[in-house]
Amino acid sequence: MTIVKPLIRSLVPEEFSSLVEEFGQPAFRADQLVKWLHQPRVRQWDQMTNLSLGLRQSLAERYNLEGLTGVERLVSNDGTRKFLFQLRDGNTVESVIIPMSEHPTFCISCQVGCAMACRYCATARGGLVRNLVAGEVIEQILHLLADLESTPHPGMGNRSFNVVFMGMGEPLDNWQEVEKCLKILMDNQGWSVSRRRIQISTSGPRAGLEKLISADPGVGLTLSLGGSNDQERKRIMPVPGRTTLAEALELSAIYGRQSGRRVTLAWVLIAGSTDHPEQARRIVKLARTGPFKINLIPMNPLEGELEAAPAQEVALGFQKILMDGGIDTFIRASGGLDIAAACGQLRRKREKKNGERSSK
Ligand code: SF4
Numbered sequence: 001m002t003i004v005k006p007l008i009r010s011l012v013p014e015e016f017s018s019l020v021e022e023f024g025q026p027a028f029r030a031d032q033l034v035k036w037l038h039q040p041r042v043r044q045w046d047q048m049t050n051l052s053l054g055l056r057q058s059l060a061e062r063y064n065l066e067g068l069t070g071v072e073r074l075v076s077n078d079g080t081r082k083f084l085f086q087l088r089d090g091n092t093v094e095s096v097i098i099p100m101s102e103h104p105t106f107c108i109s110c111q112v113g114c115a116m117a118c119r120y121c122a123t124a125r126g127g128l129v130r131n132l133v134a135g136e137v138i139e140q141i142l143h144l145l146a147d148l149e150s151t152p153h154p155g156m157g158n159r160s161f162n163v164v165f166m167g168m169g170e171p172l173d174n175w176q177e178v179e180k181c182l183k184i185l186m187d188n189q190g191w192s193v194s195r196r197r198i199q200i201s202t203s204g205p206r207a208g209l210e211k212l213i214s215a216d217p218g219v220g221l222t223l224s225l226g227g228s229n230d231q232e233r234k235r236i237m238p239v240p241g242r243t244t245l246a247e248a249l250e251l252s253a254i255y256g257r258q259s260g261r262r263v264t265l266a267w268v269l270i271a272g273s274t275d276h277p278e279q280a281r282r283i284v285k286l287a288r289t290g291p292f293k294i295n296l297i298p299m300n301p302l303e304g305e306l307e308a309a310p311a312q313e314v315a316l317g318f319q320k321i322l323m324d325g326g327i328d329t330f331i332r333a334s335g336g337l338d339i340a341a342a343c344g345q346l347r348r349k350r351e352k353k354n355g356e357r358s359s360k
Contacts, residue, residue, distance in 0.1 A: 004088050007135025008063035009037055009142075012180050013187040023058045033059075034190050040146035064088070068139045072346065079153060083143065084346050087112070087136060091129055092347050093168055095140040099153050103197075105162040108140045110178055111169025116203045116239045118226065120268050120299060120307065122345040123168045132169070134180035141185075163193065166201040166222070168347070170240075172208020175215075182217045195219045201266070203240035204248035213255050222264040222295070223252045227274075228282035236274075245286060253290025262291045269318065270299045271310040280318045284325030293328040300345075 011019070016030035029051065036048040043066055045056040071092065072084035079099040086092050096107040114121070115128035141163065163185065165171040171178045178200070185193040198219040202208060203226065212221070226241060227233030234241030240248075256263040265287055269275050287294060296319055298309030309315070315331055322329040 005062060005064045007067045007133060007139070008059065008065060009067075009138045009184075010133045010135035010177075010180065012134075012183045013190060020055075023055055025052075025055055029055065031189065038142075038190060040142045040149060066139070067133075067136045068143060070143060072350065073147070074346070081144075081147065082346055083140075083147070084350060085140065085143065087132075089130075092350065093132065093136070093140070094346050095144055095167055097144050097148065097153075100162070103160045103162055104144075104148060104153065105164055106141055106144050107164050107166045108137055108144075109167035109169055110137055110165055110171045110174050110181075114169050115173060116170050116205075116237060118203060118224075118237045118240075120236065120270060122348045125348060126351070128169075128173075131174040131177060134177045134184060137177065137181045138184055160197070161193075162197045162199070164199040164201060164222075166199070170203055170205065170208070171200050172202045172205060172212060175208060175211045179215055179217070182219060186217075196261075199264075203237050204243055204252070205240050206243040206247055206251065209243075209248065209251035209255065213251060213258065216255075216258055218259045218261075220261055220264070221252060221255055221259070222266050223248060224266045224268070225283065225286070228279040228286070232274075232279075249286060249289055249292075253292070256291040262293050265292050265294045266297055267294060268297045268299055269310055269315055270307050271314070273307065275310040275314050275318055277317070277321055280321035281325070284322055284327055287322070287327045288325075294322055294330070296322075296329060296331045298331070 013034070016034055017027060020027065020029040020033065032050055033048070036042050042048065045060045045065060048056060067088055068085040070083060071086045074082045076082070081097040083095045084092050085095065091112040093109040093112055095109060098105040098107060109132065111131050112129035113126045114123045117124045145161070165178060182198065185191045185198060186195055195218040199222055200212070200219055201222040201224070203224050224237070225233065225245065226237035227235065227245070230241070230244050233245055252263045267274065267283065283294065296315060298315060299307055301308045319329050319331055
């Protein structure tokens with residue numbers, strides 16, 4: 001039986017000094033170790049050639065270096081790359097590389113499944129299976145970096161990247177591990193990712209927003225509204241909908257002011273459901289209550305379901321009402337439509353396929 005040990009990449013920066021000290025090693029070994037852990041291609045302890053054999057053995061006895069295996073990789077016509085990774089317990093999670101003009105954006109998962117039950121989301125279908133640990137989240141980034149290194153995307157030459165916690169799972173429902181990830185990513189001696197390049201995307205559960213405010217990490221925040229009033233929000237996002245729009249907006253505004261960044265309000269445009277002018281007018285009123293801007297996200301259709309994005313002129317009309325109301329509003333292009341790039345779709349497809357095979 002394979003023994004599953006903690007992942008060493010789950011450790012936060014301050015834990016490495018005490019770790020090497022415990023193994024009787026000089027302090028500089030901590031920096032050497034951390035540097036190795038940031039290398040996308042370091043998958044075995046033996047590759048850490050400047051660490052003594054004894055230290056490598058001690059580390060290997062206590063920790064696992066790898067927690068993810070790539071099982072599927074799809075590339076869209078628009079350059080979006082989607083990945084399915086298998087975890088050590090057999091569960092799978094998704095990550096996406098979204099090509100931007102200069103830097104890629106890595107969309108990563110923080111949970112297997114999700115408890116929030118949002119209607120428009122494939123991840124919601126199977127409920128929450130478990131939280132990811134920080135090392136499993138960080139390792140997604142390493143795999144994405146390694147992929148870009150081996151197959152560079154035109155125009156994205158260096159190692160700068162944006163990270164959005166917008167894949168599977170609700171980041172504020174797994175705050176303990178997500179906060180560790182932020183510490184690891186923003187550590188000046190390590191990844192050194194600017195807080196400006198990191199975005200937490202939330203459905204807005206009250207307890208989670210309160211934790212975010214008290215931790216004050218300074219990263220960007222996107223709040224999914226789900227509805228233009230509380231009834232709509234509850235219908236589309238049943239679990240986060242227990243937090244009213246007024247509460248979610250007030251807490252988000254507090255966070256936005258303390259981080260010095262405008263909060264993005266995300267609105268999924270579904271034809272005939274969330275594209276009505278009166279909804280846009282209500283959103284204008286909501287968005288005027290704090291330091292907010294709006295992202296409109298045309299629905300990425302789920303397989304076997306009828307809901308779809310509205311026609312472009314409807315989306316533009318919706319945007320115009322918001323802009324005329326004085327709210328900065330952007331329509332986010334839906335990337336990777338041909339490869340099921342929206343949250344949870346690839347995993348769902350694979351589970352269905354496996355289910356069909358096992359029932360034959
Ligand atoms: S949209 Fe986000 S919060 Fe809602 S069910 Fe999907 S993963 Fe969870």
